[in-house]
Amino acid sequence: MAARFLNRLTAIGTTVGIGGFCIQECIYHVDGGHRAVIFDRKDGILDKSVGEGTHFKIPFFQYPTILDVRSNYRLISSRTGTKDLQNVNISLRCLYRPEIDKLPHIFSEYGADYADRILPAVGNEVLKSIVAQYDAVELLAHRDQVSQQISKEMNERCSNFFLLLDDVAQQDAEGESDAIAKSGSGFIEVQRIDAAREIAETLAKSRNITYLPNQEGGGGGVLLGLQ
Structure with missing residues (x-):
């Protein structure tokens, strides 16, 4: 009697185990912000990815790979040469998604690991090609222009690999401070002159601005805005 009970218990346990294994092999789950790419032994990689939820697969014939499709962060660093043959270390912060x-x-x-293969190669190529168009001082003086040019080029190149860039930001480039030190105070003075010229041009075009000189004969007059 006891032996019959043990045999029946063993059969039930075996059935439950096989059933659980089959369920585990037939079902897979995709979390939010992810997609599954299915490899089929007969047809290869299927043309459509699978969205979030619980899905059925053919055991031993279909193998899902879960991929993150949310925006992810990637830092790309490159050491490259400027137009005046100075080396700078420049970094890009990219937010990407496929x-x-x-x-x-x-x-x-x-x-x-497509991001590890694509982004460093594209980023290094873009940085080297754009930084080579400027000298070290120009990289600092035209920082916004350089950043926009890098962002535009990165978006165009990555689109060829079906990657979307939500944000591309240039980090501080090591070597710019050396350029300022070599140029001395002359670079800062040139920046001040350019700023003063822009202010003077703006004031010259306005009819509602008048200048009152200092009555004591010293410098430092007053600009008045007349309504």
């Missing part, structure tokens, strides 16, 4: 419709293509071409 095009969901092209996710199977990205996975088949570059694998699950």
Whole structure:
């Protein structure tokens, strides 16, 4: 009697174990902000990725790979030369995400670590090509222009790999301070002259501005805005 009970218990346990294994092999779950790319033994990588939720797969024939499709952070650093043959260390902070419709293509071409393969190569190429157009002082003086040029070029290059860049920001470049030190106070004085020229041009075009000189004969007159 006891032996029959143990045999039945063993059979039930075996059935439950096999059933649990089959359920585990037939079902997979995709969390929010992720997509699944399916590799099929017969058809290869399927053309469409699978969204969030619990899904069915054919055990031993289909293998899902879960990929993050949210915006992720990546820092790209490069040591490159300027037009005046100075070396600078420049870094980019990128927020990237893949095009969901092209996710199977990205996975088949570059694998699950596609960002590690694409972004450093593209970033280094863009930084070297753009930094070489400026000398060290110009990199500082035209920082906004350089950043916009880098951002535009990065977006164009990454679109060829079906990556979307939500933000591209240039970090401080090591070597700019050396350029200022070599140029001395002359660089700062040039910046002040340019700023004063812009102010003078703005005042000259305005009819509602008048200048009152100092009555004591010293410098430092007063500008009045007349309404």
